[in-house]
Amino acid sequence: MTYTRPRLDAFAAAVDARLKPLAPKQGKTAQARRADAEAFDPIMCRELGIEPVDVATEEHTLTVPNAPDARLRVYWPTPERAAAADAGGLPILVEFFGGGFEIAGIDWVWWDAHFRERARDAGIIVVAGEYSHAPEVRFPAQPEQCWSVFEWAAEHARELGGDPERMAIGGGSAGGNLAAATAMMNRDRASRPVRLLLLEVPLLDLTTQHLGSQPGVPRLVLRQLAKTLVRQYLGPDRALRRNPYASPLRATSFTGMPPTVIYTAELDALRGDGEAYARALGEAGVPVSCMRMIGQSHGSAGYRRAVPMSDHQHRDVVATLRTLHDAPVDYPKAASR
Template sequence: MSAELGVAPIVSATEEHVLPVPGHPDARLRVYWPTDVRAEAVADGGLPVLVYFFGGGFEIAGIDWVWWDASFRERARDAGIILVAGEYSHAPEVTFPAQPEQCWSVFEWAATHARELGGDPNRMAIGGGSSGANLATATALMNRDRANRPVRLQILEVPLLDLTTRHLDLDGVEPGIPKPLFRHLAGIIVRQYVGRSRKRRRDPYASPLLAKSLKGMPPTVIWTAELDALRGDGEAYARALSEAGVPVSCVRMIGQNHGSGGFRHHVPAADHLHRDIVATLRTLHDEPVVYPEVAR
């Protein structure tokens, strides 16, 4: 399919690492630099660093998938950043909480080694798409709870954030897909990842939208799609962040579905999404805007 769509990775410098994750399978990552030359280690300054997690319903895809690999290379080049793509184990062979712990290990490694990569640990961002956005948000929560490293930005594309599925907006499902069937399929994905325990589904590292508090989360930009039931998750999360005093923006792509963003050069909205994400990432080169705190 990638060949039919004309997806071909550009040449860029990369480097791979495998990290031990105590009590869970190892985590693999790939570092992408914005040019075909690896950046030198720096003592001060350096490029912004984005830690990103791919989507695939917790069950498929990975950093070797041609579409994701090509996307990582282009985003690093166009935004002028270092991108660290983390890989996590697939369900149902491996289940929660292994995946967020693996992603946390990838983020910690990237923050700790940022200077060695030619990056700036004070210009870090976390991002992900779909199930990867779930894990990115869980990682940001873990960072707030465990280390509180500075994170300048969180970017979430069509995120899945509530595994109880009560925030699904089934009015957004594309015509022709019966709502009971969609809910059944969503339930299968959830069960394969977290099991049947309702308590586990409500764990904030499984369903970040249900965290008791979102105070202290990084400034966030969210993209949802009109013809996607997960627009309910992303937009509810934007409201929850705003209520917690976190700077947040949420953009709904009209007429688009969950996978539209993958069809660059074929769907105008996909090309705009790429430009929008790149422009957002390029703000990491600037000094952050400090917004007045609003009493809630």
């Protein structure tokens, strides 16, 4: 059989068909879209059989200079924190949720289950940071909040039973944007050791110059949606779209960024962002791997237990995170380009 164009994976298409009749119509305002998505979160989790696993957790609220307070939740890999602490020196992943800067949070069933499962399966501590929604709060508050969460995790690593020399930063979609910005802020401000930057279908260029197409969404509609998202997050100042903490792909230098693993999806309009970022890091001599998931959409990696690729990506991410338990690889210096 010959395929003339990319197609959505049959398993992902089946899940989309099952969920579509259950999803509410998207509201016109950010607040309405947020309410609709929050109402759909438990429905989607029920349909996919997603339930939070039993691991120890603890919450904190941080004061952030010139920005709203930031919540965070710590997840240990075992039901008892003491059992995890006995292991000592566990790797720590500081992770940020996705949602177009306007929806989702660490209390959502899907994200909470995601953080719990990732901590348990990789045998690590996960620190999930929450940031303010746009348009009520705008850039640069969000990266400053995420930076504060990372700084707190690094400073309290040993108290948590973790190792400040085995830190990782990660995020998906808009959370990938903030993860990359946080890693860049760390490079510029503190140079704390970061062993891994993990980005999943990340949004990295708010100029939208790398925005691709997406099946089922007319290009004009996609461009308008992107324009609305950017305006909500950054406000009317178009110059901010090139600020490297808003658009990490627009940085003038990538030297000193941590080793990075990126996952993109073939049918995702953001695929170009992640792959261009991988090329930029590689050109700067940063160890980077980028995997494109064929036949997948922006959200299908979240269809655990229903889409084989989603389960495989989870296992691949867990294997990557488990390398944090090992000594880092000392690569020779890359050839200058």
